[in-house]
Amino acid sequence: MTTSTLSRPRPAKIRDEKGTVPFSIVNYTVFALLAFVCGYPFYYLIVNSISANDLSALGEIRFLPQGMHLDNYRQVFDLDGLPRAAVISVARTVIGTIATVLASAYLGFMFTQQRLWKRQFWYRVVIITMYFNAGLIPIFIIVKSLGLTNSFWVYILPMVVQPFNIILVKTFVESMPSELQEAAEMDGASILQIFFRVYLPNMTPILATIAIFSAVAQWNSFQDTLIYITDQSLYTLQFLLYMYINQADSLAQAAQQSGGDLGAVAGAATSQTATSIRTTVAVVVVLPILFVYPLFQRYFVKGIMLGAVKG
Numbered sequence: 001m002t003t004s005t006l007s008r009p010r011p012a013k014i015r016d017e018k019g020t021v022p023f024s025i026v027n028y029t030v031f032a033l034l035a036f037v038c039g040y041p042f043y044y045l046i047v048n049s050i051s052a053n054d055l056s057a058l059g060e061i062r063f064l065p066q067g068m069h070l071d072n073y074r075q076v077f078d079l080d081g082l083p084r085a086a087v088i089s090v091a092r093t094v095i096g097t098i099a100t101v102l103a104s105a106y107l108g109f110m111f112t113q114q115r116l117w118k119r120q121f122w123y124r125v126v127i128i129t130m131y132f133n134a135g136l137i138p139i140f141i142i143v144k145s146l147g148l149t150n151s152f153w154v155y156i157l158p159m160v161v162q163p164f165n166i167i168l169v170k171t172f173v174e175s176m177p178s179e180l181q182e183a184a185e186m187d188g189a190s191i192l193q194i195f196f197r198v199y200l201p202n203m204t205p206i207l208a209t210i211a212i213f214s215a216v217a218q219w220n221s222f223q224d225t226l227i228y229i230t231d232q233s234l235y236t237l238q239f240l241l242y243m244y245i246n247q248a249d250s251l252a253q254a255a256q257q258s259g260g261d262l263g264a265v266a267g268a269a270t271s272q273t274a275t276s277i278r279t280t281v282a283v284v285v286v287l288p289i290l291f292v293y294p295l296f297q298r299y300f301v302k303g304i305m306l307g308a309v310k311g
Contacts, residue, residue: 042286049073049279057273072280079244081235082284089237090288092155093218100214101207103160108169109195123170130163136227143228150231155224159217165210172206173199212292219289241285245278 048056052067060066076082110116111123133139148154176199184194200207222238229235235243 042290045279045283045286048275049283053273053276056279057275072276073284076277076280076284079240079281081232081240082237084233085235085237085240088152088155088234089219092152092236093215093289096156096159096218097211097214099156099160100162100165101210104162104165104169104210105200105203105207106195107161108166109173109199111166111170112173113191126161126166127163140227149228150234152234154228155218155221155236158224159214162210162214165213168206168210169203172203176202215292216289237285241281244281 044062047063047065048061049072050068050070051061051065052069053072055061055066107126111119113119116122134142143149143154143158148157180198180202181194184198189197220238222236222242225234225236225239226242229239
């Protein structure tokens with residue numbers, strides 16, 4: 001054996017494995033526990049919504065479903081106003097998200113333009129609204145004076161301008177090469193052409209991040225319905241969930257005694273209870289928004305990092 005062979009260092013991979021294996025085990029264990037803690041409430045709702053209602057009402061369903069059936073969903077979809085509320089919720093989520101994303105992208109871009117008149121002043125005016133507001137009563141008076149009460153647009157217009165989203169877009173645009181705009185201006189492009197043709201197509205990561213924030217906020221919101229809406233045709237799914245949870249006992253009693261709209265049931269296993277109504281309506285309301293994340297997840301981390309750190 002030569003001297004060079006004796007003095008040759010051991011591969012770095014072998015040395016690293018001794019320290020990384022225990023760390024990986026602890027790391028995966030901790031994240032598995034966190035994933036279980038976050039995911040179990042959703043699993044609990046789903047399992048109880050498809051299990052025998054008498055068992056779920058007694059709190060006996062924990063992990064595995066028992067007496068599986070789908071009658072809860074059939075009867076819950078017959079609840080008065082649910083299909084119409086679903087349409088309102090989907091419409092406000094889609095339209096509100098598109099409007100918020102476009103407004104955040106445009107304002108964030110414009111606040112990076114040095115030639116914008118009083119740029120710093122208007123930027124501070126927008127940002128200060130993150131920390132101070134007039135309060136519920138003045139806001140209600142303004143909304144009412146604008147004729148937005150009992151109007152679908154009360155769901156959209158007050159949420160279009162979001163200062164936090166504007167900050168993210170502004171920082172993201174500032175991290176992009178300024179040569180993009182200079183080249184477009186040399187070719188004679190206007191400011192709107194620069195925004196729509198040059199910058200907007202390159203904002204996909206940050207716009208996807210904002211779309212997630214906006215879609216979740218629009219879908220989960222119910223207080224604006226509680227405050228501004230008395231017309232039942234404009235109720236949202238979340239507001240109906242709020243109502244049905246508060247009225248679950250009376251709804252369950254009506255379902256058991258009725259042979260009409262809510263459907264007649266045979267046996268305690270499928271007979272509606274307060275627990276079955278709560279869990280089933282919660283699943284119906286929560287599941288659609290869960291499908292938003294897989295569509296935008298690949299952009300989320302990149303967008304939030306590039307939009308939060310100025311490079």
